[in-house]
Amino acid sequence: MKVKKGDSVLIIAGKDKGRTGKITKALPKDFKVLVEGINLRKKHVRPKKEGEKGQVVDIPSVMDASNVKLICPKCGKVTRVGYKIDKDIKNRVCKSCKQVI
Numbered sequence: 001m002k003v004k005k006g007d008s009v010l011i012i013a014g015k016d017k018g019r020t021g022k023i024t025k026a027l028p029k030d031f032k033v034l035v036e037g038i039n040l041r042k043k044h045v046r047p048k049k050e051g052e053k054g055q056v057v058d059i060p061s062v063m064d065a066s067n068v069k070l071i072c073p074k075c076g077k078v079t080r081v082g083y084k085i086d087k088d089i090k091n092r093v094c095k096s097c098k099q100v101i
């Protein structure tokens with residue numbers, strides 16, 4: 001997967017299209033990501049104690065990694081990711097500014 005936890009991304013599809021957020025969880029096996037504040041679903045929470053009210057909370061749900069684009073932390077542009085092999089270590093590089101990210 002080209003994005004990982006902690007990356008800032010731009011949402012390019014779905015109801016949050018055009019918004020940006022930070023990846024809080026990456027699931028490379030499923031090719032999915034969880035982005036802070038994005039793709040929120042309402043969830044009803046049952047009262048824990050008697051006399052308490054149940055409430056509705058917004059929780060982010062996973063989305064396809066193909067629906068996000070990486071924002072380069074170095075140049076701040078929405079970019080594609082390339083790779084550079086340096087002494088057997090695979091580094092991600094920004095295709096705009098060519099810096100390792």
Ligand SMILES: [Zn+2]
Nearest residue numbers: 072075094097
């Ligand atoms: Zn860059």
